[in-house]
Amino acid sequence: MTVLQNLWLTETIRLREEHAGPLEDQEANRLARAAGGDLSIRIHQRARWLAERDGLTQALRHWLQGARLALIALALLALISGAGLGFAALGDGQTPVNVFWALGSLLGLNLMLLIGWALGLVFAGEHDAVLGRLWLWLSEKLARDAKAAQLAPALLLLLQRHKLNRWALGVLVNGLWLLAMLSALVIVLLLMATRRYGFVWETTLLGSETFVAMTQALGALPALLGFSVPTVDMIRASGDAALNIESARQAWAAWLVGVLLVYGLLPRLGLVLLCLWRWRRGRTTLRLDLNLPGYAQLRERLMPSSERLGVNDVAPAQLHPIESAVSMVDSDGALLVAIELDDRPWPPKLPETVKNAGTLDSRESRHKLLEQLSRFPPARLAIACDPRRSPDRGSLALIAELARSASATRVWLLQAPPGEALDAERLGDWHSALQQLHLPFADCMPLNWLESGHD
Structure with a gap:
């Protein structure tokens, strides 16, 4: 069991006792005292025993299985959505492609949500992403374990306390959008490789110089990566009709692919790497907050200043099959x-x-x-x-x-x-x-x- 999972189960036990009252824990406390160590180690030992006894450990395994299935389902949805964006942007090739309309179809929603995510991260400090909530909801449903319902709130509280939920959700959200943009890029390349497209720009209010400036400005960064940018003459000529010139079609196609790569795919890739780095770095600092009431009241029971004898807890209402925790190697006589x-x-x-x-x-x-x-x-x-x-x-x-x-x-x-x-x-x-x-x-x-x- 990983450190995060151990902390997760411990937090789940704390929440459960906070809402439903203290658990019958005499044996768990005795084993935790026998294991030794500081208070944190003993609290973890107690929580592991209680979680195993009450089925929370198995529920955690079910939840993790559901989380993987939910992640696969969302990844497939992202791939299908990205492919749909690619098809919608280029069409069937029977009519010329409006380059800026296609660019808006490919990047518009992605950029708006990206800006919203970044603003929420900077100004609000936390960002409860819709995709994150959807993933947690699907994980719980696919777990098919009633006890797994207690795990998601405990995980969120644990991560929020250490300000790690923003980075965990950031990896999820930006990773799914990265898949969508990658799927859109692949479909665009496949369509351009198998169909003949002409490119135009159309306007009623703006002049040709505006589109020349916009095209060159958007193509500046892709040009640094080797993507070609249409010349001024090509841009102006494309305002009347799609140029039936091979070099013009290739220049517009390269420009569109470069803009999609630089402004759609690479920002999401960078954010995934940033969030993943912050997540892994923050995960190593996860610790129990011993000042929480649920943990503070365990100090006397797990590290007593004087030994107290006797059994004061109510006996369990249901008998469970016994599984010995002692191996033959560790026992004698x-x-x-x-x-x-x-x-x-x-x-x-x-x-x-x-x-x-x-x-x-x-x-x-x-x-x-x-x-x-x-x-x-x-x-x-x-x-x-x-x-x-x-x-x-x-x-x-x-x-x-x-x-x-x-x-x-x-x-x-x-x-x-x-x-x-x-x-x-x-x-x-x-x-x-x-x-x-x-x-x-x-x-x-x-x-x-x-x-x-x-x-």
Whole structure:
């Protein structure tokens, strides 16, 4: 995951908590504290865990896929629009081409929008481009993920805070116009190569000298790149009718192509490179703003001045399959732990290779063990539970948290004491809950598995 994506997810989590209230984050905070580092690193670690748990990481992947599809769709639209401008400017070759009308068709809209974009950038400081909004809207629609709706506002806020949205949208807008101008230039060249065009200029109010001056002024910069400019005689003669002279047609064609290249394509190319440079330069300076209320209130939880013990959060309403975050390489040994045993003798006799973690019957004992497991995760963990108790959400959340701290986990549902029978319905609830968690369980201690990893 890139630095930008990490910041993006962190900002999404902040906005989500700001609007919907704090998330259940005890395990995320514990893992962030165990990872160490400064406050920014711990906030990122917490956000990554919460985003993975709540499906935001997958939603981000879907949004990025939608963004690519939206960009391809807009690029195709730009290419088709540019080709349409080329066809509209030159026509079918049956009638002479009015050079200034053709030039207005090719460059008019492009130059007006370019000036508007530049003025908005200089005077307003921000520019919410229509193409940018369209791209964000298409990206969200093509993502087809309800959770992806939270990502676009978070991205915009993150970029606006660092004044990078103008450059990101600048790359998009100018890049699409660059494609349109390139498509128009290619179509113009193809049409000129396969059809015979005559060129004229027409006016009722202006004199010929005005068009001579305009033609020479517009052709000055293209002439520096080697494009020919019609002579004064050619310009004046073209005011009456299209000259049936090969050199005149070629001079007008070269002039039109040169003006399109210099005033249509090259400015957009320059702006794309400028915006891309500013975007890449600014992206390296992206940092969390720790003064924001959503981040400032995490300081005591992630970097506490004194350790606070216990679980104060409401247990999750839905059980999710457990995926251990610990690999076999990073874990070692076997551990047995019990949860809330009332009148049972404990622990059972264990071989030396299996360690006893005791009984978790208080918030302090739970917190202490989870902190130890975050530093020294076991390869195999057996959790003993008393099925005479109901599988409440708090117990199941603790089992899930313990299981994520080990490479492999099994649940031991203890048998009833002599002379007492287990409630079948309650036992079925345990089986159903553990199946939802995708945790293996049995009614006897998995001793062979704890010792060797095999049954």
